[in-house]
Amino acid sequence: MYDIIGDIHGNADSLKVLLHKLGYDNTAGYYRHPERKAIFTGDFINRGKKVRQTLKTVRRMVDNKSAYAVMGNHEYNIICYHTKSFGKGYLKKHTSANRSLFYYTTKAFRNHPAEFKEYLEWMKNLPLFQEFENFRVVHACWDKQLVKFVKRNLPGNRMTEAFLHNSAREGTIENKVIEVLLTGIEIPAGRLTSVVNSQGNPVERVRIKWWMKPDGQLLGNVALGDYKITPDRPIKRREKSMFLPYSEGKRPVFIGHYCLREEPGLQSPNLCCVDYCCYRKGKLVAYRLHGETRLKSKNIVSV
Numbered sequence: 604m605y606d607i608i609g610d611i612h613g614n615a616d617s618l619k620v621l622l623h624k625l626g627y628d629n630t631a632g633y634y635r636h637p638e639r640k641a642i643f644t645g646d647f648i649n650r651g652k653k654v655r656q657t658l659k660t661v662r663r664m665v666d667n668k669s670a671y672a673v674m675g676n677h678e679y680n681i682i683c684y685h686t687k688s689f690g691k692g693y694l695k696k697h698t699s700a701n702r703s704l705f706y707y708t709t710k711a712f713r714n715h716p717a718e719f720k721e722y723l724e725w726m727k728n729l730p731l732f733q734e735f736e737n738f739r740v741v742h743a744c745w746d747k748q749l750v751k752f753v754k755r756n757l758p759g760n761r762m763t764e765a766f767l768h769n770s771a772r773e774g775t776i777e778n779k780v781i782e783v784l785l786t787g788i789e790i791p792a793g794r795l796t797s798v799v800n801s802q803g804n805p806v807e808r809v810r811i812k813w814w815m816k817p818d819g820q821l822l823g824n825v826a827l828g829d830y831k832i833t834p835d836r837p838i839k840r841r842e843k844s845m846f847l848p849y850s851e852g853k854r855p856v857f858i859g860h861y862c863l864r865e866e867p868g869l870q871s872p873n874l875c876c877v878d879y880c881c882y883r884k885g886k887l888v889a890y891r892l893h894g895e896t897r898l899k900s901k902n903i904v905s906v
Contacts, residue, residue: 604639606904607740607857608889609877610675611643611661613651613707617887618660621906625889633663640668641889642733644859645675645742645785648708650882655711658722674729674762675742675859676785681705682727683771694771727767730760731784737894743787743860744813746847749780787860788813790822790842792832801829801864810861814849814874817842829864849874855898857890867905872897879905 606625611618619634627634627641634641647661648654664670683695684705695701702709712719731753732741739745753760762770770777789808792798800806810827817825823835825846849856851872859878867888869875875898881887886905893902 604894605642605735605738605892606636606639606889607642607644607875607877607892609644609879609887610646610859610862610881611651611657611887612646612649612677612882613654613657613711614881614887615651615653615656615660617881617906618657621887621889621904622660624904624906625891627669631667633667633669634660635664635667635669639891641670642740642857643670643672644740644857644877645673645729646677646859646878647672647675648681649677649704650707652707653711654708655715655718658725662722662725671733671740672729673733673740673742674726674731674785676781678726678729679770679781679785681708682723682767685723686767688771689768694768728761731757731762731780732760737896738854738892739856741856741858742785743858744783744847745849745856745858746783749783752776753780753784785860787811787827788845788847790825790838790845792822793836795834796822796836797831797833799831806830811846812870813845813847814871815846816848817846827861827863851897855892855896867903868900869898869903874898875903877903 622634627636643661647657665672680695686694688694766777769775770781787810789810792807792809798806798809811825812827815825817838820838821835823832855873858876861876861878862880863876864880867879875890877888877890879886879888888905891902
């Protein structure tokens, strides 16, 4: 039995409250449950002020086999930010925007450089997804073709050094793996459509419910997140191929990443997002899986 826990983003206090609520105790020096294991969907760092404490809690659980974890896009990005390219500079540029993104993580380890280096290596070793007999966990999107590529080429679904460097180059299959599995799929808004996100900022691309069948749908119906779309428009023919319909007959898949603002719930009978923007005064969410193949809203727990 498993508890799939969403994106923490440095909110260590909320994580500890949730773990206690789920019945995990810390008497052994790490959180554990007598009958269950936790599975984390990634994005442990950035945003919140207690990144170091969050990583310590999660890593101790993983190292002591009371939890599993997958890589999130924030872990991938900070790895690239601190990895020198084979040419000049780093795999992710040291721009002011990126320095701002990593501010809380950098601050948390300012006086602990050796420890931060260890955590970077630990994050590099996180799998890009986890697949169990009855369910799957990935940070943003399940693409069976890209999953096959990872299984064939990456032992344990973990990045190699060559994969990491290739993934930072646009147009490579490695880059597509990271873009899709860790950040999902987005559709351009289009010249005649105005899109504003939940912060009131105009955006050019819309995150989509990649698991849906797009036929006959409007952009607003497939948008994943709190967008204002005016005027709404039909999904274009060329955009339909971007979707990855996930039929209800497939084993359940759990995702994070999307910072949903509504009340926690299911996206379909076999798909559940457990990221509800805890760093923006939202909720830290877990799904308590008991082996069911059709998910139940009553098994969602939040703090």
